[in-house]
Amino acid sequence: MLSSDPPEGRQELDERIVVEDARREGMAALNRLEARCRVEGLSEAVVIDLRVVAEEVLTNVVKYAFEPGATPALELCVSFTDGAVRLEFRDEGRAFDPLGEPPPDLDLPPEQRPLGGLGLTLVRALVDEARYEREEGANVLRLVKRRAAQ
Amino acid sequence: MALSIQLEEGRSFTKTLRLTGRLDNETAADLDRELDAVLSSALKVLVFDLGGLEYTTSAGLRSFMRSQKAMRAREGKVLFVNLQPPVQKVFDIAKAADLATVFRSVKELDDYLDAMQKKAREEAP
Numbered sequence: 001m002l003s004s005d006p007p008e009g010r011q012e013l014d015e016r017i018v019v020e021d022a023r024r025e026g027m028a029a030l031n032r033l034e035a036r037c038r039v040e041g042l043s044e045a046v047v048i049d050l051r052v053v054a055e056e057v058l059t060n061v062v063k064y065a066f067e068p069g070a071t072p073a074l075e076l077c078v079s080f081t082d083g084a085v086r087l088e089f090r091d092e093g094r095a096f097d098p099l100g101e102p103p104p105d106l107d108l109p110p111e112q113r114p115l116g117g118l119g120l121t122l123v124r125a126l127v128d129e130a131r132y133e134r135e136e137g138a139n140v141l142r143l144v145k146r147r148a149a150q
Numbered sequence: 151m152a153l154s155i156q157l158e159e160g161r162s163f164t165k166t167l168r169l170t171g172r173l174d175n176e177t178a179a180d181l182d183r184e185l186d187a188v189l190s191s192a193l194k195v196l197v198f199d200l201g202g203l204e205y206t207t208s209a210g211l212r213s214f215m216r217s218q219k220a221m222r223a224r225e226g227k228v229l230f231v232n233l234q235p236p237v238q239k240v241f242d243i244a245k246a247a248d249l250a251t252v253f254r255s256v257k258e259l260d261d262y263l264d265a266m267q268k269k270a271r272e273e274a275p
Contacts, residue, residue, distance in 0.1 A: 027176060048205045048236045055174055055207050106245040111218040118244045119208035125243040 014079045019058075022072040026058045033078060040080050042147060049126045050085060050145060056119035057089050057098065057141060065093025065139055083148075084128070089141040096139055097132045098123070153177035154202075155184050161263060163194035170202030173210030181213045189217070194226045195266075197259065201232030211246050218247075227251065231259045 015036050019029045033054055037047045054076065066072040074091035103124075104117035124130060129144035153171040160166065165188055173181065188196065196217055206214075218228045231253040233241060241247055253259040 045236065049239075052205060052207050052236075052240070059175060059207075059209075109248065110215050110246055111222040113215065115212050115215055116208075118211050118246075122208055122240060122243055126239075 014077060017076040017078070019074050019076065020071070022058050022062045022074055026055075026062070029058070029076060030054055033076065036078060037085065040085075042085065046085070046145060046147060050087065053123050053126050053143065053145070054087065056123045057087075057143075059119055060098050061089065061091050061093065061096070061139070064098075065091055065096040067094075083146060085145045085147065087143045087145070089143075090138050092138050095134050097134075098141060099130055099132045153180055155181060157184070157188065161195070161267070163192060164197065164263065165191070165193055165195075166197040166199055168199040168202065172204050173206040173213075175207065175209045178207075178209035178213050181210070182216070185213060185217055185220075189220045193221070193224075195229060195263065196221055196226065197229045197231060199231050199256070200234065200237055203234060203237050205236040206240055208244070211240065211244050214246060229253065229259060229262075231256055 015032075017029050017032055019025050022029075030051055034047060034051050037050055042050075058074070061074055062072045070093070072091070072093065074089060077086075077088040077090070079086045079088075098120050101117070101120050103121050104113060106113075106121070123143070127143045127145045129142075131142045133140045133142075153169060153173055156168040156170070158166040158168060167181075167184065167188065169181070171177065198214065198217075214228070214230075221228045228247075229251050230241075230247055232255065233252065241252070253262065
Protein backbone atom coordinates (compact mmCIF):
# COMPACT_ATOMS: atom_id res chain seq x y z
CA MET A 1 0.00 0.00 0.00
CA LEU A 2 1.19 3.48 -0.84
CA SER A 3 2.06 5.57 2.16
CA SER A 4 0.10 8.47 0.67
CA ASP A 5 -3.04 6.37 0.74
CA PRO A 6 -3.59 5.33 4.34
CA PRO A 7 -6.48 3.00 5.10
CA GLU A 8 -9.63 4.44 6.63
CA GLY A 9 -9.27 4.76 10.38
CA ARG A 10 -5.50 4.63 10.45
CA GLN A 11 -3.98 7.12 12.82
CA GLU A 12 -1.98 9.59 10.76
CA LEU A 13 -0.91 12.31 13.13
CA ASP A 14 -0.70 12.91 16.81
CA GLU A 15 -0.26 15.85 19.07
CA ARG A 16 0.30 15.57 22.76
CA ILE A 17 -0.44 18.65 24.83
CA VAL A 18 0.84 18.52 28.38
CA VAL A 19 -0.98 20.84 30.75
CA GLU A 20 0.87 21.16 34.03
CA ASP A 21 -1.74 23.37 35.64
CA ALA A 22 -5.09 23.50 33.89
CA ARG A 23 -6.14 26.56 35.87
CA ARG A 24 -3.31 28.64 34.43
CA GLU A 25 -2.56 26.92 31.13
CA GLY A 26 -5.98 25.72 30.10
CA MET A 27 -6.59 28.50 27.58
CA ALA A 28 -3.15 28.08 26.01
CA ALA A 29 -3.81 24.36 25.61
CA LEU A 30 -7.17 25.05 23.97
CA ASN A 31 -5.56 27.57 21.61
CA ARG A 32 -2.98 24.99 20.65
CA LEU A 33 -5.64 22.35 20.03
CA GLU A 34 -7.65 24.78 17.91
CA ALA A 35 -4.62 25.82 15.87
CA ARG A 36 -3.74 22.20 15.21
CA CYS A 37 -7.30 21.39 14.14
CA ARG A 38 -7.16 24.27 11.67
CA VAL A 39 -3.89 23.01 10.23
CA GLU A 40 -5.64 19.68 9.64
CA GLY A 41 -8.22 21.45 7.52
CA LEU A 42 -11.26 20.59 9.64
CA SER A 43 -14.40 22.57 8.94
CA GLU A 44 -15.00 25.67 11.05
CA ALA A 45 -18.03 24.01 12.67
CA VAL A 46 -15.99 20.98 13.76
CA VAL A 47 -13.13 23.15 15.04
CA ILE A 48 -15.55 25.17 17.17
CA ASP A 49 -17.29 22.05 18.50
CA LEU A 50 -13.94 20.53 19.50
CA ARG A 51 -12.83 23.73 21.19
CA VAL A 52 -16.08 23.90 23.19
CA VAL A 53 -15.88 20.19 24.10
CA ALA A 54 -12.25 20.47 25.24
CA GLU A 55 -12.98 23.51 27.39
CA GLU A 56 -15.88 21.74 29.07
CA VAL A 57 -13.77 18.66 29.82
CA LEU A 58 -10.90 20.75 31.21
CA THR A 59 -13.29 22.74 33.39
CA ASN A 60 -14.76 19.55 34.81
CA VAL A 61 -11.41 17.92 35.46
CA VAL A 62 -10.28 21.01 37.37
CA LYS A 63 -13.52 21.13 39.33
CA TYR A 64 -14.12 17.50 40.20
CA ALA A 65 -10.96 15.42 39.81
CA PHE A 66 -8.75 17.57 42.03
CA GLU A 67 -8.93 18.88 45.57
CA PRO A 68 -9.08 22.69 45.71
CA GLY A 69 -5.41 22.96 46.74
CA ALA A 70 -4.03 20.40 44.26
CA THR A 71 -2.52 21.32 40.91
CA PRO A 72 -4.79 20.00 38.16
CA ALA A 73 -2.34 18.45 35.70
CA LEU A 74 -3.55 16.63 32.63
CA GLU A 75 -2.58 15.49 29.22
CA LEU A 76 -4.54 16.00 26.04
CA CYS A 77 -3.77 13.92 22.97
CA VAL A 78 -5.35 14.59 19.63
CA SER A 79 -5.11 12.36 16.61
CA PHE A 80 -6.57 12.66 13.17
CA THR A 81 -7.79 9.91 10.91
CA ASP A 82 -9.37 10.22 7.49
CA GLY A 83 -12.83 10.39 8.91
CA ALA A 84 -12.53 11.53 12.49
CA VAL A 85 -10.71 13.38 15.22
CA ARG A 86 -9.92 11.59 18.45
CA LEU A 87 -9.34 13.40 21.72
CA GLU A 88 -7.95 11.70 24.77
CA PHE A 89 -7.85 13.41 28.14
CA ARG A 90 -5.79 11.82 30.88
CA ASP A 91 -5.30 12.97 34.48
CA GLU A 92 -4.21 11.39 37.71
CA GLY A 93 -6.80 13.03 39.90
CA ARG A 94 -9.37 11.15 41.95
CA ALA A 95 -11.67 8.87 40.00
CA PHE A 96 -14.28 10.95 38.24
CA ASP A 97 -16.48 9.68 35.43
CA PRO A 98 -17.86 12.74 33.65
CA LEU A 99 -20.16 10.54 31.56
CA GLY A 100 -21.71 9.07 34.69
CA GLU A 101 -23.06 12.41 35.90
CA PRO A 102 -26.84 12.64 35.68
CA PRO A 103 -27.87 15.17 33.02
CA PRO A 104 -29.80 18.24 34.16
CA ASP A 105 -33.55 18.34 33.53
CA LEU A 106 -33.64 20.32 30.29
CA ASP A 107 -37.43 20.32 30.21
CA LEU A 108 -37.57 22.83 33.03
CA PRO A 109 -37.68 26.43 31.76
CA PRO A 110 -34.15 27.91 31.86
CA GLU A 111 -35.06 30.44 34.54
CA GLN A 112 -36.26 27.65 36.86
CA ARG A 113 -33.29 25.34 36.45
CA PRO A 114 -30.30 25.20 38.76
CA LEU A 115 -27.27 26.88 37.17
CA GLY A 116 -24.66 24.49 35.88
CA GLY A 117 -24.49 20.90 34.75
CA LEU A 118 -24.71 21.93 31.12
CA GLY A 119 -21.06 21.47 30.21
CA LEU A 120 -21.14 17.70 30.10
CA THR A 121 -24.48 17.80 28.31
CA LEU A 122 -22.72 19.77 25.56
CA VAL A 123 -19.81 17.31 25.49
CA ARG A 124 -22.12 14.33 25.07
CA ALA A 125 -24.12 16.06 22.33
CA LEU A 126 -21.20 17.48 20.34
CA VAL A 127 -19.16 14.29 19.95
CA ASP A 128 -20.01 11.06 18.17
CA GLU A 129 -18.44 8.69 20.69
CA ALA A 130 -17.45 9.09 24.32
CA ARG A 131 -15.86 6.57 26.65
CA TYR A 132 -14.47 6.89 30.15
CA GLU A 133 -12.11 4.50 31.85
CA ARG A 134 -10.15 4.46 35.06
CA GLU A 135 -6.76 3.08 34.01
CA GLU A 136 -3.96 2.50 36.50
CA GLY A 137 -4.87 5.43 38.70
CA ALA A 138 -5.72 7.75 35.84
CA ASN A 139 -8.99 9.13 34.50
CA VAL A 140 -9.06 8.59 30.75
CA LEU A 141 -11.76 10.13 28.61
CA ARG A 142 -11.76 9.25 24.92
CA LEU A 143 -13.88 11.21 22.51
CA VAL A 144 -14.39 10.79 18.80
CA LYS A 145 -15.77 13.47 16.52
CA ARG A 146 -16.42 12.75 12.86
CA ARG A 147 -14.92 15.22 10.42
CA ALA A 148 -18.14 15.71 8.49
CA ALA A 149 -20.11 18.43 10.27
CA GLN A 150 -23.45 17.27 11.59
CA MET B 151 -9.73 35.38 22.65
CA ALA B 152 -11.57 38.41 23.78
CA LEU B 153 -15.20 39.23 24.11
CA SER B 154 -16.38 42.73 23.43
CA ILE B 155 -19.56 43.88 25.14
CA GLN B 156 -21.43 46.93 23.95
CA LEU B 157 -24.34 48.33 25.91
CA GLU B 158 -27.07 50.09 23.98
CA GLU B 159 -30.10 51.87 25.35
CA GLY B 160 -32.91 52.71 22.97
CA ARG B 161 -36.44 52.10 24.14
CA SER B 162 -37.46 52.89 27.68
CA PHE B 163 -36.70 50.16 30.23
CA THR B 164 -34.91 48.20 27.51
CA LYS B 165 -31.21 47.53 27.25
CA THR B 166 -29.29 45.65 24.62
CA LEU B 167 -25.98 43.91 25.17
CA ARG B 168 -24.20 43.32 21.90
CA LEU B 169 -21.63 40.54 22.24
CA THR B 170 -18.77 40.12 19.79
CA GLY B 171 -16.08 37.44 20.02
CA ARG B 172 -16.05 34.35 22.16
CA LEU B 173 -17.97 33.53 25.28
CA ASP B 174 -16.01 31.03 27.36
CA ASN B 175 -14.85 30.38 30.90
CA GLU B 176 -12.71 33.51 30.97
CA THR B 177 -14.90 35.97 29.13
CA ALA B 178 -18.12 34.89 30.86
CA ALA B 179 -16.68 36.55 33.97
CA ASP B 180 -16.50 39.84 32.02
CA LEU B 181 -20.10 39.40 30.96
CA ASP B 182 -21.16 38.67 34.53
CA ARG B 183 -19.59 41.93 35.71
CA GLU B 184 -21.44 43.84 33.01
CA LEU B 185 -24.66 42.04 33.94
CA ASP B 186 -24.28 43.05 37.60
CA ALA B 187 -24.38 46.69 36.51
CA VAL B 188 -27.14 46.26 33.94
CA LEU B 189 -29.39 44.23 36.22
CA SER B 190 -29.09 46.78 39.02
CA SER B 191 -30.91 49.34 36.86
CA ALA B 192 -34.66 49.64 36.25
CA LEU B 193 -35.26 47.32 33.35
CA LYS B 194 -38.12 45.43 31.77
CA VAL B 195 -36.43 43.96 28.71
CA LEU B 196 -32.86 42.78 28.35
CA VAL B 197 -31.80 41.95 24.80
CA PHE B 198 -28.70 39.96 23.87
CA ASP B 199 -27.64 40.66 20.29
CA LEU B 200 -25.42 37.69 19.47
CA GLY B 201 -24.75 38.51 15.81
CA GLY B 202 -21.01 38.80 16.44
CA LEU B 203 -20.70 35.91 18.89
CA GLU B 204 -18.54 33.11 17.45
CA TYR B 205 -19.49 30.55 20.07
CA THR B 206 -20.50 30.05 23.66
CA THR B 207 -19.56 27.37 26.16
CA SER B 208 -21.66 26.35 29.18
CA ALA B 209 -20.06 29.22 31.11
CA GLY B 210 -21.81 31.64 28.77
CA LEU B 211 -25.08 29.72 29.03
CA ARG B 212 -24.84 30.09 32.79
CA SER B 213 -24.58 33.88 32.43
CA PHE B 214 -27.64 33.89 30.17
CA MET B 215 -29.57 31.74 32.65
CA ARG B 216 -28.58 34.06 35.45
CA SER B 217 -30.05 36.95 33.47
CA GLN B 218 -33.20 34.99 32.74
CA LYS B 219 -33.67 34.25 36.45
CA ALA B 220 -33.03 37.86 37.46
CA MET B 221 -35.40 39.27 34.83
CA ARG B 222 -38.05 36.70 35.62
CA ALA B 223 -37.93 37.74 39.27
CA ARG B 224 -38.89 41.28 38.24
CA GLU B 225 -41.43 40.09 35.68
CA GLY B 226 -39.23 41.23 32.84
CA LYS B 227 -37.93 39.40 29.80
CA VAL B 228 -34.65 38.31 28.29
CA LEU B 229 -34.68 38.23 24.49
CA PHE B 230 -32.05 36.94 22.07
CA VAL B 231 -31.42 38.00 18.49
CA ASN B 232 -29.08 37.05 15.62
CA LEU B 233 -27.85 33.69 16.91
CA GLN B 234 -25.11 32.33 14.65
CA PRO B 235 -25.07 28.58 13.87
CA PRO B 236 -22.55 27.47 16.56
CA VAL B 237 -24.45 29.44 19.21
CA GLN B 238 -27.82 28.24 17.95
CA LYS B 239 -26.58 24.66 18.16
CA VAL B 240 -25.54 25.03 21.80
CA PHE B 241 -28.81 26.79 22.65
CA ASP B 242 -30.75 23.92 21.05
CA ILE B 243 -28.82 21.23 22.93
CA ALA B 244 -29.18 22.95 26.29
CA LYS B 245 -32.70 24.27 25.61
CA ALA B 246 -31.21 27.53 26.83
CA ALA B 247 -34.07 29.78 25.80
CA ASP B 248 -37.80 29.58 25.22
CA LEU B 249 -38.27 29.70 21.43
CA ALA B 250 -40.60 32.66 21.83
CA THR B 251 -37.68 34.71 23.17
CA VAL B 252 -35.34 34.07 20.23
CA PHE B 253 -35.53 36.32 17.14
CA ARG B 254 -33.88 35.84 13.79
CA SER B 255 -33.36 39.50 13.02
CA VAL B 256 -33.44 42.92 14.63
CA LYS B 257 -36.47 43.72 12.45
CA GLU B 258 -38.35 40.74 13.88
CA LEU B 259 -37.34 41.78 17.40
CA ASP B 260 -38.37 45.41 16.81
CA ASP B 261 -41.80 44.35 15.57
CA TYR B 262 -42.25 42.30 18.72
CA LEU B 263 -41.12 45.13 21.00
CA ASP B 264 -43.41 47.59 19.15
CA ALA B 265 -46.35 45.27 19.70
CA MET B 266 -45.41 44.82 23.35
CA GLN B 267 -45.23 48.59 23.93
CA LYS B 268 -48.52 49.16 22.14
CA LYS B 269 -50.19 46.54 24.31
CA ALA B 270 -48.72 48.08 27.47
CA ARG B 271 -50.04 51.53 26.47
CA GLU B 272 -53.49 50.15 25.81
CA GLU B 273 -53.56 48.34 29.12
CA ALA B 274 -52.33 51.38 31.08
CA PRO B 275 -55.06 52.97 33.20
